[in-house]
Amino acid sequence: MQPDFSARLLNWYDQYGRKNLPWQQQVTPYRVWLSEIMLQQTQVNTVIPYFEKFTQRLPTISALAQASEDEVLHLWTGLGYYARARNLRKSAQLIKANYQGELPAELTALEALPGIGRSTAGAIMALGFHKQATILDGNVKRLLARYFGISGWPGQTAVARALWEKAETLTPDQRVAEYTQAIMDIGATLCTRSKPQCTNCPFKADCSAHQNGNTADLPGKKPKKKMPVKTTYLLLMENSQGELLLEKRPPNGIWPGLWSFPESATDDPATLLGLFQQYGLEAQTPQALATFRHTFTHFHLEITPLQVKCQQTQHQLREANQKIWYDLAQPVEIGLTRPVTRLMTELKLQRDKS
DNA sequence: AAATCGGGGTA
Protein backbone atom coordinates (compact mmCIF):
# COMPACT_ATOMS: atom_id res chain seq x y z
CA MET A 1 0.00 0.00 0.00
CA GLN A 2 2.46 2.60 1.20
CA PRO A 3 5.69 0.67 1.64
CA ASP A 4 7.80 3.64 2.68
CA PHE A 5 5.33 5.27 5.07
CA SER A 6 7.14 4.01 8.13
CA ALA A 7 10.58 4.74 6.67
CA ARG A 8 9.63 8.33 5.92
CA LEU A 9 8.00 8.76 9.29
CA LEU A 10 11.06 7.43 11.11
CA ASN A 11 13.30 9.68 9.07
CA TRP A 12 11.20 12.65 10.13
CA TYR A 13 11.25 11.45 13.74
CA ASP A 14 15.04 11.08 13.79
CA GLN A 15 15.32 14.75 12.87
CA TYR A 16 12.36 16.43 14.54
CA GLY A 17 10.73 14.04 17.00
CA ARG A 18 10.57 14.70 20.72
CA LYS A 19 12.94 12.56 22.72
CA ASN A 20 13.21 14.46 25.99
CA LEU A 21 9.79 13.91 27.52
CA PRO A 22 10.01 12.62 31.10
CA TRP A 23 8.45 9.26 30.22
CA GLN A 24 10.99 8.80 27.41
CA GLN A 25 13.73 8.68 30.04
CA GLN A 26 14.25 5.45 32.01
CA VAL A 27 11.54 3.80 29.94
CA THR A 28 9.70 1.06 31.81
CA PRO A 29 6.29 -0.49 31.15
CA TYR A 30 5.01 1.18 34.33
CA ARG A 31 6.14 4.65 33.24
CA VAL A 32 4.72 4.11 29.76
CA TRP A 33 1.41 2.97 31.23
CA LEU A 34 1.19 5.90 33.63
CA SER A 35 2.06 8.45 30.96
CA GLU A 36 -0.46 7.01 28.51
CA ILE A 37 -3.24 7.16 31.09
CA MET A 38 -2.33 10.75 32.00
CA LEU A 39 -2.17 11.69 28.32
CA GLN A 40 -5.73 10.53 27.71
CA GLN A 41 -7.77 13.71 27.31
CA THR A 42 -4.86 15.75 28.58
CA GLN A 43 -2.11 17.64 26.78
CA VAL A 44 1.60 16.90 27.12
CA ASN A 45 2.50 20.19 28.80
CA THR A 46 -0.18 19.75 31.44
CA VAL A 47 0.86 16.17 32.12
CA ILE A 48 4.61 16.73 32.63
CA PRO A 49 4.58 18.12 36.21
CA TYR A 50 1.95 15.58 37.28
CA PHE A 51 4.01 12.73 35.86
CA GLU A 52 7.14 13.93 37.66
CA LYS A 53 5.40 14.22 41.00
CA PHE A 54 3.51 10.95 40.63
CA THR A 55 6.56 8.87 39.74
CA GLN A 56 8.56 10.49 42.50
CA ARG A 57 5.97 9.59 45.09
CA LEU A 58 4.92 6.24 43.64
CA PRO A 59 7.89 4.96 41.64
CA THR A 60 6.69 1.37 41.28
CA ILE A 61 3.51 -0.57 40.62
CA SER A 62 3.85 -2.06 44.07
CA ALA A 63 3.95 1.39 45.68
CA LEU A 64 0.90 2.41 43.69
CA ALA A 65 -0.96 -0.72 44.73
CA GLN A 66 -0.31 0.05 48.39
CA ALA A 67 -1.10 3.77 48.24
CA SER A 68 -4.37 5.00 49.67
CA GLU A 69 -7.08 6.21 47.33
CA ASP A 70 -6.78 9.65 48.92
CA GLU A 71 -3.07 9.82 48.10
CA VAL A 72 -3.56 8.77 44.48
CA LEU A 73 -6.42 11.23 44.00
CA HIS A 74 -4.30 13.93 45.65
CA LEU A 75 -1.58 13.33 43.05
CA TRP A 76 -4.30 13.57 40.38
CA THR A 77 -5.93 16.76 41.70
CA GLY A 78 -6.39 19.20 38.81
CA LEU A 79 -5.91 16.66 36.01
CA GLY A 80 -9.59 15.79 35.73
CA TYR A 81 -11.31 12.50 34.80
CA TYR A 82 -10.55 11.11 38.22
CA ALA A 83 -11.80 7.65 37.29
CA ARG A 84 -8.43 7.30 35.54
CA ALA A 85 -6.66 7.55 38.90
CA ARG A 86 -8.97 5.10 40.61
CA ASN A 87 -8.60 2.64 37.72
CA LEU A 88 -4.82 3.03 37.82
CA ARG A 89 -4.69 2.07 41.49
CA LYS A 90 -7.14 -0.79 40.99
CA SER A 91 -5.08 -2.13 38.09
CA ALA A 92 -1.89 -1.91 40.15
CA GLN A 93 -3.53 -4.08 42.80
CA LEU A 94 -4.64 -6.60 40.16
CA ILE A 95 -1.14 -6.64 38.65
CA LYS A 96 0.32 -7.34 42.08
CA ALA A 97 -2.17 -10.11 42.74
CA ASN A 98 -2.10 -11.77 39.32
CA TYR A 99 1.19 -10.92 37.59
CA GLN A 100 3.82 -10.73 40.35
CA GLY A 101 3.71 -6.95 40.22
CA GLU A 102 4.79 -6.63 36.58
CA LEU A 103 2.60 -5.49 33.71
CA PRO A 104 1.79 -8.45 31.45
CA ALA A 105 3.33 -8.26 27.96
CA GLU A 106 0.13 -9.45 26.30
CA LEU A 107 -2.39 -7.26 24.50
CA THR A 108 -5.45 -9.11 25.79
CA ALA A 109 -4.19 -9.24 29.37
CA LEU A 110 -3.49 -5.49 29.29
CA GLU A 111 -6.91 -4.72 27.84
CA ALA A 112 -8.54 -6.68 30.65
CA LEU A 113 -7.17 -4.20 33.22
CA PRO A 114 -9.46 -1.32 34.17
CA GLY A 115 -8.60 1.91 32.38
CA ILE A 116 -6.67 0.19 29.57
CA GLY A 117 -8.43 -0.01 26.20
CA ARG A 118 -7.26 -1.11 22.79
CA SER A 119 -5.09 1.92 22.03
CA THR A 120 -3.47 2.22 25.45
CA ALA A 121 -2.74 -1.52 25.44
CA GLY A 122 -1.07 -1.09 22.05
CA ALA A 123 1.00 1.82 23.34
CA ILE A 124 2.24 -0.16 26.34
CA MET A 125 3.12 -3.12 24.11
CA ALA A 126 4.98 -1.01 21.56
CA LEU A 127 6.63 1.61 23.77
CA GLY A 128 7.07 -0.45 26.93
CA PHE A 129 7.80 -3.92 25.57
CA HIS A 130 8.96 -3.19 22.01
CA LYS A 131 6.40 -5.64 20.66
CA GLN A 132 4.60 -5.11 17.38
CA ALA A 133 1.31 -3.47 18.34
CA THR A 134 -0.83 -0.63 17.07
CA ILE A 135 -2.09 2.54 18.70
CA LEU A 136 -4.89 4.83 17.57
CA ASP A 137 -5.07 7.91 19.76
CA GLY A 138 -6.54 11.27 18.78
CA ASN A 139 -3.36 12.43 17.07
CA VAL A 140 -3.10 9.29 14.95
CA LYS A 141 -6.81 9.36 14.09
CA ARG A 142 -6.45 12.91 12.81
CA LEU A 143 -3.36 12.13 10.74
CA LEU A 144 -4.81 8.96 9.20
CA ALA A 145 -8.21 10.52 8.50
CA ARG A 146 -6.44 13.26 6.54
CA TYR A 147 -3.82 11.09 4.88
CA PHE A 148 -6.36 8.55 3.61
CA GLY A 149 -9.26 10.99 3.26
CA ILE A 150 -11.46 9.09 5.67
CA SER A 151 -14.48 11.26 6.39
CA GLY A 152 -16.96 11.02 9.23
CA TRP A 153 -16.61 11.31 12.97
CA PRO A 154 -14.13 8.75 14.41
CA GLY A 155 -16.62 8.06 17.21
CA GLN A 156 -18.75 6.24 14.65
CA THR A 157 -18.11 2.53 14.54
CA ALA A 158 -17.54 2.35 10.80
CA VAL A 159 -15.08 5.25 10.81
CA ALA A 160 -13.18 3.84 13.77
CA ARG A 161 -13.01 0.47 12.08
CA ALA A 162 -11.58 2.01 8.90
CA LEU A 163 -8.97 3.96 10.90
CA TRP A 164 -7.90 0.91 12.91
CA GLU A 165 -7.56 -1.05 9.69
CA LYS A 166 -5.20 1.56 8.22
CA ALA A 167 -3.31 1.96 11.48
CA GLU A 168 -2.66 -1.77 11.76
CA THR A 169 -1.61 -2.10 8.15
CA LEU A 170 0.93 0.68 8.53
CA THR A 171 2.51 -0.47 11.79
CA PRO A 172 5.97 -1.92 11.04
CA ASP A 173 7.63 -4.69 12.97
CA GLN A 174 11.01 -2.99 12.98
CA ARG A 175 11.58 -0.03 15.32
CA VAL A 176 7.97 -0.22 16.47
CA ALA A 177 8.56 1.83 19.62
CA GLU A 178 10.06 4.70 17.66
CA TYR A 179 7.38 4.41 15.00
CA THR A 180 4.68 4.62 17.66
CA GLN A 181 6.24 7.65 19.28
CA ALA A 182 6.75 9.20 15.86
CA ILE A 183 3.20 8.87 14.60
CA MET A 184 1.84 10.42 17.81
CA ASP A 185 4.47 13.17 17.62
CA ILE A 186 3.82 14.18 14.04
CA GLY A 187 0.09 14.27 14.75
CA ALA A 188 0.64 16.44 17.79
CA THR A 189 3.17 18.85 16.28
CA LEU A 190 2.58 19.05 12.49
CA CYS A 191 -0.80 17.52 11.76
CA THR A 192 -2.56 19.71 14.31
CA ARG A 193 -6.29 20.24 14.52
CA SER A 194 -6.11 23.82 13.26
CA LYS A 195 -3.44 25.24 10.96
CA PRO A 196 -1.50 22.04 10.24
CA GLN A 197 2.06 22.64 9.03
CA CYS A 198 1.67 20.76 5.77
CA THR A 199 4.70 22.46 4.22
CA ASN A 200 6.96 20.69 6.71
CA CYS A 201 5.17 17.36 6.47
CA PRO A 202 6.95 14.37 4.92
CA PHE A 203 3.59 13.11 3.64
CA LYS A 204 2.41 16.21 1.83
CA ALA A 205 2.95 14.66 -1.60
CA ASP A 206 0.48 11.86 -1.02
CA CYS A 207 -1.80 13.14 1.74
CA SER A 208 -5.39 13.08 0.53
CA ALA A 209 -6.52 16.06 2.61
CA HIS A 210 -3.55 18.18 1.59
CA GLN A 211 -4.12 17.39 -2.10
CA ASN A 212 -7.81 18.19 -1.80
CA GLY A 213 -7.40 21.18 0.48
CA ASN A 214 -9.82 19.81 3.04
CA THR A 215 -7.62 19.34 6.10
CA ALA A 216 -10.04 21.56 8.00
CA ASP A 217 -12.88 19.08 7.39
CA LEU A 218 -11.01 15.98 8.48
CA PRO A 219 -11.51 14.21 10.74
CA GLY A 220 -15.27 14.73 10.87
CA LYS A 221 -16.62 16.55 13.88
CA LYS A 222 -18.57 15.06 16.69
CA PRO A 223 -22.27 15.86 16.38
CA LYS A 224 -22.93 18.46 19.04
CA LYS A 225 -25.88 18.56 21.32
CA LYS A 226 -27.01 21.26 23.65
CA MET A 227 -25.98 20.70 27.22
CA PRO A 228 -28.34 21.25 30.11
CA VAL A 229 -27.45 23.76 32.83
CA LYS A 230 -27.83 22.62 36.42
CA THR A 231 -27.41 24.72 39.52
CA THR A 232 -26.07 23.96 42.97
CA TYR A 233 -24.76 25.65 46.10
CA LEU A 234 -21.47 24.84 47.78
CA LEU A 235 -21.23 25.64 51.49
CA LEU A 236 -17.90 27.17 52.49
CA MET A 237 -18.25 26.50 56.19
CA GLU A 238 -15.46 28.03 58.26
CA ASN A 239 -14.85 27.32 61.93
CA SER A 240 -13.38 29.92 64.26
CA GLN A 241 -9.86 28.85 63.24
CA GLY A 242 -10.66 29.51 59.61
CA GLU A 243 -10.66 25.84 58.67
CA LEU A 244 -13.07 24.62 56.02
CA LEU A 245 -15.49 21.72 56.24
CA LEU A 246 -14.91 19.10 53.53
CA GLU A 247 -16.81 15.89 52.81
CA LYS A 248 -15.65 12.83 50.93
CA ARG A 249 -18.05 12.28 48.04
CA PRO A 250 -19.87 8.97 47.75
CA PRO A 251 -18.60 6.35 45.28
CA ASN A 252 -21.35 7.06 42.78
CA GLY A 253 -22.40 10.18 40.91
CA ILE A 254 -20.11 13.08 40.21
CA TRP A 255 -16.56 13.35 41.64
CA PRO A 256 -16.62 9.99 43.44
CA GLY A 257 -14.00 9.64 46.17
CA LEU A 258 -12.99 13.29 45.97
CA TRP A 259 -13.38 15.77 48.81
CA SER A 260 -15.67 18.73 48.35
CA PHE A 261 -17.61 21.38 50.19
CA PRO A 262 -21.03 20.26 51.46
CA GLU A 263 -23.58 20.71 48.73
CA SER A 264 -27.12 22.04 48.83
CA ALA A 265 -29.67 22.12 46.03
CA THR A 266 -31.17 25.31 47.44
CA ASP A 267 -30.28 28.44 49.41
CA ASP A 268 -33.59 28.41 51.21
CA PRO A 269 -32.79 29.53 54.81
CA ALA A 270 -34.87 26.83 56.48
CA THR A 271 -33.22 24.10 54.43
CA LEU A 272 -29.75 25.47 55.19
CA LEU A 273 -30.55 25.66 58.90
CA GLY A 274 -31.54 21.99 58.81
CA LEU A 275 -28.23 21.17 57.13
CA PHE A 276 -26.21 23.04 59.76
CA GLN A 277 -28.06 21.12 62.46
CA GLN A 278 -27.17 17.84 60.77
CA TYR A 279 -23.53 18.81 61.01
CA GLY A 280 -24.02 19.91 64.63
CA LEU A 281 -22.85 23.41 63.78
CA GLU A 282 -24.01 26.79 64.91
CA ALA A 283 -23.76 29.04 61.89
CA GLN A 284 -24.12 32.70 61.04
CA THR A 285 -26.09 33.93 58.05
CA PRO A 286 -24.59 32.63 54.79
CA GLN A 287 -23.00 35.18 52.44
CA ALA A 288 -23.35 34.40 48.75
CA LEU A 289 -20.18 34.77 46.66
CA ALA A 290 -20.07 35.18 42.88
CA THR A 291 -21.70 32.38 40.90
CA PHE A 292 -19.46 30.62 38.40
CA ARG A 293 -19.82 27.87 35.86
CA HIS A 294 -18.12 24.49 35.84
CA THR A 295 -18.49 22.54 32.62
CA PHE A 296 -18.74 18.76 32.46
CA THR A 297 -18.94 16.66 29.33
CA HIS A 298 -22.70 16.47 29.42
CA PHE A 299 -23.87 19.49 31.37
CA HIS A 300 -22.93 22.84 32.84
CA LEU A 301 -23.04 23.33 36.57
CA GLU A 302 -23.76 26.84 37.86
CA ILE A 303 -22.17 26.97 41.30
CA THR A 304 -23.04 29.58 43.89
CA PRO A 305 -20.68 29.48 46.87
CA LEU A 306 -22.22 30.34 50.24
CA GLN A 307 -19.73 31.48 52.85
CA VAL A 308 -20.80 30.42 56.34
CA LYS A 309 -18.98 31.30 59.56
CA CYS A 310 -19.43 28.66 62.24
CA GLN A 311 -18.91 28.82 65.99
CA GLN A 312 -17.30 25.40 66.20
CA THR A 313 -13.75 25.45 67.49
CA GLN A 314 -12.89 21.83 68.16
CA HIS A 315 -11.78 19.20 65.69
CA GLN A 316 -14.77 17.07 66.50
CA LEU A 317 -15.37 15.64 63.07
CA ARG A 318 -14.35 12.06 62.55
CA GLU A 319 -12.64 10.88 59.37
CA ALA A 320 -14.76 7.75 59.54
CA ASN A 321 -17.66 10.08 59.04
CA GLN A 322 -16.12 11.24 55.76
CA LYS A 323 -15.80 14.80 57.01
CA ILE A 324 -12.76 16.89 57.90
CA TRP A 325 -11.81 20.43 58.83
CA TYR A 326 -9.33 21.50 56.16
CA ASP A 327 -6.57 23.93 57.06
CA LEU A 328 -5.55 26.03 54.04
CA ALA A 329 -2.17 26.73 55.61
CA GLN A 330 -1.43 23.06 56.30
CA PRO A 331 -3.41 21.08 53.74
CA VAL A 332 -3.79 17.32 54.15
CA GLU A 333 -3.17 15.23 51.05
CA ILE A 334 -6.55 14.37 49.60
CA GLY A 335 -8.16 14.58 46.17
CA LEU A 336 -9.87 17.87 45.40
CA THR A 337 -11.94 19.02 42.44
CA ARG A 338 -11.31 22.07 40.28
CA PRO A 339 -14.17 24.17 41.71
CA VAL A 340 -12.94 23.43 45.23
CA THR A 341 -9.31 24.37 44.59
CA ARG A 342 -10.53 27.44 42.76
CA LEU A 343 -12.65 28.54 45.72
CA MET A 344 -9.82 27.85 48.13
CA THR A 345 -7.52 30.09 46.11
CA GLU A 346 -10.13 32.84 46.20
CA LEU A 347 -10.52 32.49 49.96
CA LYS A 348 -6.77 32.78 50.44
CA LEU A 349 -6.73 35.98 48.40
CA GLN A 350 -9.68 37.31 50.38
CA ARG A 351 -7.82 36.60 53.62
CA ASP A 352 -4.54 38.09 52.46
CA LYS A 353 -6.32 41.33 51.69
CA SER A 354 -7.84 41.69 55.15
C1' DA B 1 -18.50 29.48 23.83
C1' DA B 2 -16.97 25.49 21.37
C1' DA B 3 -13.96 21.79 20.40
C1' DT B 4 -11.12 18.27 22.02
C1' DC B 5 -9.64 13.70 24.03
C1' DG B 6 -9.80 7.26 25.38
C1' DG B 7 -12.30 4.24 28.08
C1' DG B 8 -16.03 2.23 31.25
C1' DG B 9 -20.70 0.85 31.99
C1' DT B 10 -25.23 -0.37 30.55
C1' DA B 11 -29.17 -1.73 27.77
Place this chain on the structure above:
DNA sequence: TACCCAGATTT
Protein backbone atom coordinates in the same frame (compact mmCIF):
# COMPACT_ATOMS: atom_id res chain seq x y z
C1' DT C 1 -23.44 -2.57 19.24
C1' DA C 2 -25.25 1.92 20.48
C1' DC C 3 -25.48 5.18 23.66
C1' DC C 4 -24.45 7.68 27.85
C1' DC C 5 -21.02 9.27 31.24
C1' DA C 6 -16.84 11.72 33.12
C1' DG C 7 -13.25 17.58 33.47
C1' DA C 8 -10.03 20.68 32.17
C1' DT C 9 -7.56 23.16 28.65
C1' DT C 10 -7.03 25.39 24.32
C1' DT C 11 -8.80 28.00 20.65
